[in-house]
Structure formats: structure tokens, C-alpha cells
Amino acid sequence: MNQARPAPRETTHGSWIDGGWIDGDSSFAVRNPATGATITHLPAAGSEDVDRAVLAARSAFTAHRRATPGVRAGWCFSAAASIESHADLLARELTLEHGKPLADARAEVASAANGFRVAAAAVLSDTGITPQVADPGKRIITRREPLGVWAVITPWNFPLNIPVEYIGPAISTGNAVVWKPAPTTARIAALFKKVLLESDLPAELIQLVVTDEIEVARHLSAHPGIDAVGFTGGSAAGRAIEHAAWDKHLLLELGGNTPILVLDDADLDVAAKAIAASAFWNAGQVCSAAGKILATTRTARELANRIAGHADDLVAGDPLDPRTGLGPLHIPSSVDRIQRHVDDAVSRGAELITGGAVDTGAGVGPFYRPTVLLDISHESLVFTEETFGPVAAISVLEDESRLLAAANAGDYGLVGAVFTRSVDRAFEYAEGLDVGLVVVNDTSNYWELTIAFGGAHGRSSGRGRLGGAYALQEFTQIRTIALDVG
Numbered sequence: 001m002n003q004a005r006p007a008p009r010e011t012t013h014g015s016w017i018d019g020g021w022i023d024g025d026s027s028f029a030v031r032n033p034a035t036g037a038t039i040t041h042l043p044a045a046g047s048e049d050v051d052r053a054v055l056a057a058r059s060a061f062t063a064h065r066r067a068t069p070g071v072r073a074g075w076c077f078s079a080a081a082s083i084e085s086h087a088d089l090l091a092r093e094l095t096l097e098h099g100k101p102l103a104d105a106r107a108e109v110a111s112a113a114n115g116f117r118v119a120a121a122a123v124l125s126d127t128g129i130t131p132q133v134a135d136p137g138k139r140i141i142t143r144r145e146p147l148g149v150w151a152v153i154t155p156w157n158f159p160l161n162i163p164v165e166y167i168g169p170a171i172s173t174g175n176a177v178v179w180k181p182a183p184t185t186a187r188i189a190a191l192f193k194k195v196l197l198e199s200d201l202p203a204e205l206i207q208l209v210v211t212d213e214i215e216v217a218r219h220l221s222a223h224p225g226i227d228a229v230g231f232t233g234g235s236a237a238g239r240a241i242e243h244a245a246w247d248k249h250l251l252l253e254l255g256g257n258t259p260i261l262v263l264d265d266a267d268l269d270v271a272a273k274a275i276a277a278s279a280f281w282n283a284g285q286v287c288s289a290a291g292k293i294l295a296t297t298r299t300a301r302e303l304a305n306r307i308a309g310h311a312d313d314l315v316a317g318d319p320l321d322p323r324t325g326l327g328p329l330h331i332p333s334s335v336d337r338i339q340r341h342v343d344d345a346v347s348r349g350a351e352l353i354t355g356g357a358v359d360t361g362a363g364v365g366p367f368y369r370p371t372v373l374l375d376i377s378h379e380s381l382v383f384t385e386e387t388f389g390p391v392a393a394i395s396v397l398e399d400e401s402r403l404l405a406a407a408n409a410g411d412y413g414l415v416g417a418v419f420t421r422s423v424d425r426a427f428e429y430a431e432g433l434d435v436g437l438v439v440v441n442d443t444s445n446y447w448e449l450t451i452a453f454g455g456a457h458g459r460s461s462g463r464g465r466l467g468g469a470y471a472l473q474e475f476t477q478i479r480t481i482a483l484d485v486g
Helices: 047-064 069-085 087-098 102-124 161-172 183-197 214-222 235-244 268-284 300-313 334-347 400-408 423-432 468-475
Strands: 026-031 038-044 138-146 149-153 176-180 206-208 228-232 249-253 258-262 290-296 351-354 371-374 391-397 415-419 437-440 476-484
Touching (some): 038 183, 047 149, 047 176, 047 206, 047 214, 069 102, 087 102, 087 183, 102 161, 102 468, 149 161, 161 468, 176 214, 228 235, 235 249, 258 400, 268 290, 268 391, 300 351, 300 371, 334 371, 334 391, 391 400, 423 437, 468 476
Parallel strands (some): 149 228, 176 206, 228 249, 258 290, 290 391
Antiparallel strands (some): 026 038, 138 476, 351 371
């Protein structure tokens, strides 16, 4: 690592393209969601900047595509070390710009560093396959080769960790990346790029395009110089990208409305604690957060009361205060959607156990009280749509025979959860859920970077898989060489 370089500082830089930071003809504001104050203004890239970034990434890919797996893994290990050496700076900036509590920001920075290490380990452990063939004079070699230049478009809810889920395996497998972060977390993205410039990872392999213009993002995803698109975000945006980038390899991690099944034999203390974590962590702004919680008449009210106890114990306020467990919503307009979902549920007969309104005492930002609703109608918005806020909505069913049908209703299929004391029943219900990942007896937000993550086929939660060795299949293509040895 180049230790002699000066440490990164707070940045007003925007895009890093073709060897340097660029200015723009227009700019946009980045704000602190907890206070509403403007942190800075960043220059906005335009479509011509995308053209330059794609061309530079193509040149970088050509220059480095023959680097060995060991060399590429070394770049990733160096990137991880650079992130860890600037962890305090990154965590504080992440908290100021996103609004998540500082402890959660520190955990995200650590996860981002680990993401590069996991990507390195995955490529180093890939052994390849030597097929057996009928021709005795042939020897067959199969090898993974990079796809080329990736457009990586990432959201604001985990502005460091989610990008690394794409960038880590992209770099470790030999690709180049044009990264467009969400505009509301563009400043931390620029700081992250500065941190990576301190590592041995070749700078030109990651081009950073910062903008708040939708048309620029569309230009990137449909660009003829792009070979593959990685996107995490809402299902509607994912469908638009799928349409625009129909001729490219697509890795899409989209929306979820997590079904959580609480069987009659579940430990309600365990279930309530885990579901509260599912619903309220990161202010509910997680694609795997609690969506439709399903319980029977035997346990539903007791479950709701216990979740409400965890909700009422959460301290909302200044995200930099170590006592804070719940920060503001990142996007102020999210309050309208969440309130509409809550009001709709109550209008259809749901009981409001706790919360259900903006927390005016937590600060000037858009703080929403952690909310528990009981007896949700299956026509309610909280049952059919992704609320993306700190809401635990419990549907009550007469008996367990109805749970799976209710869980699988709708278009989403990302993550599910089951609570039971029985191993047999855990497998029965886990195998019956039409989702990509099922968590048993823990928060639905549980995931590690070595585990496959992605939506079930045929649903609106995306395509492809992130995570460890599974990501290798997305970021590479197989080349087969048949050698005649006589």
C-alpha cells in the first residue's frame, strides 16, 4: 500500500473519471437527514461524462484483464486495509449523510472492508472444472473470464456495503466498473473513492459518476460500451433497467415484502426480539425488513405486545449520540408513504398497538416512531407493498394451514423467515416459501457475504445472486478450451 500519500479528508468532489475529479455545469445538494442542513453541493455529471467514464473503464479493463487471480485478490486485500485504516472517518461521514446511528455506520464500514476480502477469497478458492469427454485425444480446460465493463448503480440505504457487494467481485474477477451511487449519498461515495485511491487497487478500474439526473443514469445502463449492469433498488426501477439494458448481462437485487411466519410452537421472546430487529433496524429501510408478519389467533396479540415493548425501548435522536438506536428516515418524503400505509391499515380494521406517527420529539429531521399494527387486512398496503419504514404489521390467521398461502401471495420473493421450535416444521415451511433466502429463528435481515442472496425466479425481487462464490457466476463467463493431444 502507498502509505506516503496524504490521508483523505472531507470532500466536495463529485465524479472521478479518467484519472481525476471533474466539475460539472450544474450541482445538487447533499443534506444531513437528521437536521435538514445542507452538507455540501456536488457537481453533477452529464451524459458526456458517462461516455468518458465508459471509455476509460474499457481502456482499464483491456490493460488489466490479464492480471492473475492472485494479483486481483491482492488489490482487494489492499482495498480492505485502506477502508479499515480510515474507518472512523468513513463511519462519521456515513452517519452525517445517511442518518443511521454511528454504531450501525461503523458496522457497515467493517462489512465493506470484509466484502473485499470475501471477494478475494472466492476467486482464490475457485478451482475450475475439467470435464471428461469421449475423445481420448482431447483435454478440456474450462476457465472463468471477466465479462468486461460493468455499470453498477447502487441505493442510499447501505451506501458503502451494497456497492462493495458488486465492486468487490467485479474487481476480483477481472472486470472494470462505472459506479453511479444514489445522489443523496454521493458525498460518502466520493470519500470512499478517495480511500480506495490510497490502496493498490488500480484507480482506473473504478470510474465514479455522481449525478442527480435520471437521464444520465439511464444513459449509463443502456450505454453500448457497457457489458453488464448491477443494480440494487426498487422493483419498478429494476424493470426499467431491464428494459433499457435488455442486451446486457443483468444482476438485479430488487424489492421485498418479507413474509415472517410465527408458528404456534415458536418461542415468542425470540420471535419478538428478532422481528423488532427486522422491522426497525436502519429505520426499516432494508429490502429484507419485516413485511407481512403472519401468526395465528393463539399467539398474535402476545407477539404484537412483545414487539411493541422492543419498539418503545428504542431511543430515537441524534445519530452521533451513542444512546441512539433509531435514526431519521433518509428521504423526508418517505414519511408520506409510511403514513399512508399505516392509515390505510387502520382504516381497514387494523389495531394500532404503538407508534403510527412522526416523532416530533426526536429532532427536526423525518423521524418516524417504530410502529406495531395488529390484525392486518390482506388488502392493506402494508400487506401488498413494500413499506420501507419502521413498521411491524401482523396479520392474524385462524390456523397454521393458511400461513404459506398468505406468505406466498403477491409479487415479491426476496427473503422470508420462520419461527418454530421444530426442525421438521422449520424445513417444511422454509421449503414452501417462494423466496430466495429463508432465515429460521432470527431476524430476516440476517445475511453474510459468503451466502447466496437474491430473489426467487419469476417474481419481482430481481435476478441473479450476490455473495461469495455465487457472485463468481454472475461476474464471469465460462470459456472452454479443447486441446488435441493426439
